[in-house]
Amino acid sequence: MSEQIKVDVTIVGGGIAGCAAAVALREAGMTVALLDKGLCGAGASGVNFGGVRQQGRDVAELPLARRARPLWERLNDRLGEDVEFHASGHLKIARSDTEMAELERYAAVAAEFGLHLQLLGTNALRAELPWLGEGVVGGSLCAEDGHANPRLVGPAFARLARRLGADLREHTEATSAAPTGTGFETRSAELAIDSRFLVNCAGVGAGRVAAWFGEDVPLTPQVPNMIVTEPLPFFITRSIGVCGGGVYLRQIARGNAILGGGAGWGDATATRSRPLTEVSLAAMTKSLAIVPGLAGAHVIRTWAGIDGQMPDHIPVIGWSSTTPNLVHAFGFSGHGFQLGPVVGEIIAELIVQGRSASPLAPFAIERFTTASPVARPISVAIEE
């Protein structure tokens, strides 16, 4: 016999966005139930590179990323634990004049959104970062970008949500959800939840949930391939990316260097993933070119995970196109970490106030689900 509960909002998916939404909704006085098929924060939220980054995003995301940035500053106090956010600065490297021109163009666009990027030539870079390898012609530095520990953030949001009275159910996969006359019924193996609102932030599983409501979206699995070294003396003072994406690396205060780039292996059901040797070796080679000082290091672990990606590499955020009171927030395409806390706030805004303070038009699900999808302007350089 199923357990039956009734709440204002059901959230499917306990990543950072879902748990942050649960927190914001509880603070607004709504009752909340959240389901996750495993442990909260163990999906894409927990296995990513950990970049807390505004630079390099599609312009559509910049307002959200700008809004998210001050949340990271206050996150430890909010969550009641240290999630190891460090504003190391994010340096995007150019290895050719063409790439440098691209960085210059993006810097001009970013400035319109209030994101200040500092363009640096070879000499300035080498003076500050003598450990950079050959072939770097310049870079773009976002001094206020940085990184945090992805394994800590999601679980900390989940615990805060629980403390605030959200009903979080882990190891509880949503098996169905459907509109009722007055809202939604969401089911798992042993639970039936009756709610007024439904939030779909189910990561790579969100496409399945959207399909329950007649919204077929081209969400595909994306498997980040990650590498970590043994602890080394600290010397990589900035979080590093390259123009065009392909490899990214950072070093934490404890000394481990984290490298990423390329895609690992995921199975057809998007439940299992593994790092791929050729991909790991390629990322290691690229990292050595950028930071030759890593040459004496050993790799001690590689891992992969599964994120959800959209063809235009920006997420779906906003109301369902078919069903009232259903909010979608998925498809973060490998760069949802920095946005997670603000997406939670936005989900709550939509439900509590009926609208968001942030511009969500580019993220509308209609761009995939309507018969003549709205054409989007060509986006600015995206990466990772």
Added chain:
Amino acid sequence: MRAAEALARAGLKPILFDEAERPGGQIYRQPPTAAGHTASTIYGFEARKAEAVHRVLHDCGDRVDYRPKTLVWNLFGRRLDLLTGDGHATQSFDRLILATGAMDRTLPFAGWTLPGVFTLGGAQIALKAQGVAIGRRVAFVGAGPLLPLVTHQYAKAGVEVVAALDATPFSAKVAQVRGLLAAPSTFAKGLWYTARNRVRGVGIRNGVRALRVEGGERVEALVWRDASGTEHRVECDAVGASFGLRAEAQLADLAGCRFAFAAELRQWMPERTPEGRSSIPEVYLAGDGARIGGADVAELQGARTALALLEDLGRGVDRGAVARLDRALARQARFRHALDAAYPFPRHLVDAIGDAEIVCRCEGITAGTLRQAARDREAGEVNRAKALTRVGMGRCQGRVCGEAAAELVAQASGRELERVGRLRGQPPVKPIPIVVAAQ
């Protein structure tokens, strides 16, 4: 090696990857080639067996493709990733036998990270492979048959053994005598070591509770409580301490083999039929790398597993040999069952771990941090505990701390050990140099 030998005899040409420079694994570990001499008299009773095992490959000649100094660091599908002297290489396979052996089963205790504390296995390897002792005044602590053996070997070599402490009760051994007689010669050897130890004045103290190593920069003394609760202190300059063995099953994990929890051993191990088959059709498991059985069992299993593999390939096998091996293995299993019960896992030592003690040697994570995560941060599963506390994130990837971490999480969260789970592995199974990518 017995598996390779059996396959070679059947006309196959197996490739034998060995991380070490010379065959023998750890139990029959040989000194480096550069040392210029072969197995010493330190092997004692086992010298004949050691020599026989060392000769296997020599006798097989080019019927076995032996690849020493080759680390298999990953397995994906039917492909192995190798680290050799020349860098990265791969090897695909139709069938794979994993005989990856075991390492000491370790538990934290106060002072265990001081220079001069080694595992019992480490103390033995120093003797066998290098002809050195880990100290001049050595104390040993154990919970298995390795304790009387290493004590005997050190004492025989003239080292002053100031204490030999068994964390398991004497009564457990008495209760298992009948079962232990299933392997009478092994049992007799055990008695012999015990007797010789006593004659030398290094009688093993049973039922030891709580231990603590004292010292500033290195081991200076060992303090323990005996079965009656009395505290003892002995000055020493080295300690060899470990509590049984655990299978090195990382490659079986990467192969996707199903693991099962053995409640009586409080350990997870890959599922293995008596013939050596795993849950993955192409992958076979032999020796301590699947379940601790000891050297004799490993030789029998190696041969038996090869025969199972040959059968699966559609080859005829000597049914008489199969039957003999199965009978010997069954007898050994009865012995092993009794031995495991004679040396039950010393859970009381887990209770004795103070909050300030380091559990994860690589990362310096304390028991207090782990307990707090289990109690207050909902880390009731060991991989979540790892994510939140960093336990198991160091170079050894949980080999040394994993079992103790699970015990502490179980204790602090009030969950059954089985529900706490086991640390999931990812490649590489051991550290690989980043420059291998560029070679």
Added chain:
Amino acid sequence: MAALFHRLVDRRGEPVPFTIDGEPASAQRGDLLITALLLQRTTLRRFEFGPAHRAGFCLMAACQDCWVLLADGRRVRACSTVVEPGMAVLVEGDGPG
């Protein structure tokens, strides 16, 4: 400095000269690096996350406690590396990086 290990079997092997933090030292041919070091000192390396030192633990390439830094920037596992003439081990130095 005091030592941890001591020889029971003197192989009388060829002497292998090497250095520890720049100071000359000697081992015997066939010595593993961990043996070469611990026959004359009690530590192999500084522990990264506290004031302590480490000196190895399992001697079978499992625990990963005995990694040492060489002056040429290489890191090697002392219990699975045979000492070679001219090896320059850094115990107290941070080395390149």
